[in-house]
Amino acid sequence: MSFYISLSGLKAAQADLSTISNNVANVNSTAFKKSLANFGDIFAAAPMQTTTQVAGQGTRIAGIKQQFTQGTVETTDKTLDLAITGESFFTVRTAPPTSQTSYTRNGAFSLDANRYVTDTTGARLQVLPVDANGVPTGNTSGDLTDLQIPQSYEDTSTTPSTWVQLSSIEINEAGLVTATFADDHTIMLGNVALAAFPSAEGLRQKGDAHWQTTLSSGQPTYGAGNAGLFGTIRSGALERSNVDLTEELVSLIAAQQNFQANAKAIETQNAVASAIINLR
Structure with missing residues (x-):
């Protein structure tokens, strides 16, 4: 024995x-x-x-x-690099027909060929719709939409109408995505959908810093940044791993x-x- x-x-x-x-x-x-x-x-x-x-x-x-x-937040100065200071996750969804939803803290986003904002696995960043004041008007999974950055918009105030090119993209601490065009016209594209869970420890790992829901994790609550457990979003920054190398070597x-x-x-x-x- x-x-x-x-x-x-x-x-x-x-x-x-x-x-x-x-x-x-x-x-x-x-x-x-x-x-x-x-x-x-x-x-x-x-x-x-x-x-x-x-x-x-x-x-x-x-x-x-x-x-x-929380891992260390490192500045990158790239607008689509996002970091969360809080306990929530970014919500991403694969392109149709699979349309599988997962959650990540890896905010290294970029544009694909169709100008969708995607993460390192190709999944599209999800946003919530907003009203004229930039306040989210939905908080359920059915309200989520893919974030797509327009290259231009049609100015119908002129005759004939003209297409004005995109000038810049801004994402504030609450996650509101605003597109500014060459004529200073702005369009609010949505609010980055942050997901908070009753028990994050119950999430199932998928790899590439992605997780899926389980019965242990509970269902996500969606919302905007600067509100409760959702934390805030920092544009132009990435969250590093939370591994303390000295501590791990001692444990080893x-x-x-x-x-x-x-x-x-x-x-x-x-x-x-x-x-x-x-x-x-």
């Missing part, structure tokens, strides 16, 4: 090493969230057995949970020593068993 106890310790140490190694490997991944392995002891006894005379039976992995702490040393200690325990148990078998 003692062999299996130490074996469970080896497996736990290996899982810890793998988790830490993954954190270290993604230290430069934009908006990556580190994980932490949690362990629990294994204990079993018969109903009538005195538990004070029973040793434990090893350890098990209780779960590997993500740590959604501790996990390595734990692995070696369990391996030594197996070696000692093998030596004891061999001595007993070889008794004459």
Whole structure:
């Protein structure tokens, strides 16, 4: 039995090493969230057995949970680079016909050939409709639309009408996207849809700093920045990973020593068993 106890310790140490190694490997991944392995002891006894005379039976992995702490915000000066200072996520959706919704903290957005704002996976950034004052008029998944940046607009105040070219794009802290054209005319294109969850730790990882909803995470609540848990949006900045390399290296040393200690325990148990078998 003692062999299996130490074996469970080896497996736990290996899982810890793998988790830490993954954190270290993604230290430069934009908006990556580190994980932490949690362990629990294994204990079993018969109903009538005195538990004070029973040793434990090893350890098990209780779960590997993500740590959604804020990462460092780095300035890039690119308008479509967005960073969230808060607990919410950007909402993105793949192009039809799949139209799969996911959530990300990676705000490295750019324009595709059709001038849709897309993330690093090609999914389109979602926005909420706004009224004439820039206030969102919807907060459900059915209100979400793809953000598309126009290259020009038709000025019908002249005869004949003329097309005026885009001059600049602005995204404020609330996430309101405003297009300014060469004649100083402005059009509000929508408000970046931020999603907040009852339990972000319950989200399912997809890779590339993307997550999907689960029963554990609960359904998202959509809204604009500068409101409660949604936090604020910073244009011209990106969130780096929340991995502290020094902390991870210290944890890596501790996990390595734990692995070696369990391996030594197996070696000692093998030596004891061999001595007993070889008794004459």
